[in-house]
Amino acid sequence: VEARLLRERTQAVGSIEAGEGPSDLAIAHRGSLRRLVLAALVERPAHGYDLTNRLNRRMGAMLQTDSRRVYEVLEALEKEGLASSVEEQAAAAPHRRRRVYSPTEAGRSARSGWLGERQPLPLGSADIHALVAFSDPSEAPQVLERLEEYELDCMEMQERTTEENLERASWTSRMIGVTRAAVSEQLQAELRWITRVRREIEEYLAQAQ
Amino acid sequence: MTLLELTDVSRRLRDGARELIVLDGVNFDVHAGELVSVYGERYSGKSTFVKLAAGLEVAEAGTVCFDGEDLARLSIDGRARLRRRGGLAVAICDSGPLSSSQPVVEYVALPLTGDGLTLGESEGLARPVLERLGASALSHLRVDQLSLSDRLRVELARALAREPRLLLVDEPGVLPGPSERRELLRLLRACSESGIAVVIASSDMDMLRGMGRFLTLTDGRLRSTDSRRRVIQFPGARAAGGAGRSQ
Numbered sequence: 001v002e003a004r005l006l007r008e009r010t011q012a013v014g015s016i017e018a019g020e021g022p023s024d025l026a027i028a029h030r031g032s033l034r035r036l037v038l039a040a041l042v043e044r045p046a047h048g049y050d051l052t053n054r055l056n057r058r059m060g061a062m063l064q065t066d067s068r069r070v071y072e073v074l075e076a077l078e079k080e081g082l083a084s085s086v087e088e089q090a091a092a093a094p095h096r097r098r099r100v101y102s103p104t105e106a107g108r109s110a111r112s113g114w115l116g117e118r119q120p121l122p123l124g125s126a127d128i129h130a131l132v133a134f135s136d137p138s139e140a141p142q143v144l145e146r147l148e149e150y151e152l153d154c155m156e157m158q159e160r161t162t163e164e165n166l167e168r169a170s171w172t173s174r175m176i177g178v179t180r181a182a183v184s185e186q187l188q189a190e191l192r193w194i195t196r197v198r199r200e201i202e203e204y205l206a207q208a209q
Numbered sequence: 210m211t212l213l214e215l216t217d218v219s220r221r222l223r224d225g226a227r228e229l230i231v232l233d234g235v236n237f238d239v240h241a242g243e244l245v246s247v248y249g250e251r252y253s254g255k256s257t258f259v260k261l262a263a264g265l266e267v268a269e270a271g272t273v274c275f276d277g278e279d280l281a282r283l284s285i286d287g288r289a290r291l292r293r294r295g296g297l298a299v300a301i302c303d304s305g306p307l308s309s310s311q312p313v314v315e316y317v318a319l320p321l322t323g324d325g326l327t328l329g330e331s332e333g334l335a336r337p338v339l340e341r342l343g344a345s346a347l348s349h350l351r352v353d354q355l356s357l358s359d360r361l362r363v364e365l366a367r368a369l370a371r372e373p374r375l376l377l378v379d380e381p382g383v384l385p386g387p388s389e390r391r392e393l394l395r396l397l398r399a400c401s402e403s404g405i406a407v408v409i410a411s412s413d414m415d416m417l418r419g420m421g422r423f424l425t426l427t428d429g430r431l432r433s434t435d436s437r438r439r440v441i442q443f444p445g446a447r448a449a450g451g452a453g454r455s456q
Contacts, residue, residue: 151425152432152436155432161419181415
């Protein structure tokens with residue numbers, strides 16, 4: 001189930017890269033990338049190539065991107081006043097110059113706002129995973145709160161995922177059934193993941209005391 | 210009308226030197242005719258939850274009331290009577306093979322004999338229920354020779370023969386094919402439509418799809434979306450109530 005979830009997400013991200021028309025999921029991933037880039041900048045100022053490597057390493061197959069997309073997001077963040085940049089000489093190659101980006105105060109407060117923001121997440125959104133991936137221990141209460149909201153979103157989605165027509169076993173009825181089953185399988189994987197994160201955080205906090 | 214109500218129920222078990230919190234301050238209620246699904250991974254406390262609700266085990270803390278009666282105040286016999294003909298029935302579908310060599314019809318009928326009925330009269334009540342479940346052909350088989358899916362049908366027949374007002378089903382996800390799954394879900398839904406409250410606990414969320422109110426049990430805590438509904442109805446509730454964690 002988890003492998004399928006990852007594959008579907010990777011395919012969804014792939015469709016963004018290929019420049020296909022935006023699906024809801026693609027739009028959600030674009031929003032995720034913007035938030036991810038900002039979170040990574042707040043963690044440490046960087047140039048686009050370094051940021052891309054850091055994002056891909058941290059998120060794994062959940063969200064793979066390239067430096068072209070990351071530079072686009074950096075330029076957009078700079079235009080919005082959430083990031084600023086300076087040109088620096090690369091230490092390893094003095095003849096090459098590169099642009100290093102940092103968050104502005106507005107960028108830092110947008111990142112804090114993101115942590116406290118309650119918004120219904122579509123199933124498979126990388127936002128919640130990004131929030132966890134770029135969090136630090138001081139943010140544990142907010143992360144736990146967001147996880148709880150996401151858990152309730154998943155539970156409500158399960159309540160809304162109704163059964164196919166049980167009276168008929170036609171082809172269409174069966175195919176509707178397996179399509180809805182896919183949603184339940186993904187929701188189950190998300191609920192298991194939420195439990196795993198909660199346990200990791202609780203164990204970390206208990207050991208840190 | 211509230212049929213079953215669990216209030217602040219906790220259950221702890223010893224695991225070597227460790228104490229495991231199986232259920233931690235669980236609150237739960239179910240009304241007549243309601244369909245409720247409880248999802249939990251293996252070892253999440255699901256079966257303990259079902260056994261406490263059925264009066265098969267007693268909680269260390271909190272109360273379990275069926276039809277307004279506190280199960281902990283009843284004797285073991287009193288709780289067994291409640292399960293026989295008192296409206297509270299449980300079908301535990303995943304507890305290993307049955308060791309009894311009884312014929313199916315006798316296995317289904319036997320719990321009914323405690324209230325003055327002969328075995329023959331009880332079997333007369335059991336047969337239509339087996340027929341309703343498409344299990345008539347199993348009547349004369351030995352219960353220790355049943356397949357897992359037949360075992361499930363027989364356990365359900367044994368529970369339904371008692372004409373319950375509340376049916377608790379633990380782990381019904383042992384079905385070999387889509388037709389059996391559809392058949393089971395149709396039956397459980399029909400039970401609910403006929404006024405029986407049905408609570409299904411499973412580690413397979415697909416088994417619980419379309420099965421009414423959805424709750425999860427993880428690390429001993431029962432969560433539901435009720436808190437969110439309450440927050441929507443009473444906007445001040447979250448601020449006044451703190452974290453808003455639902456149990």
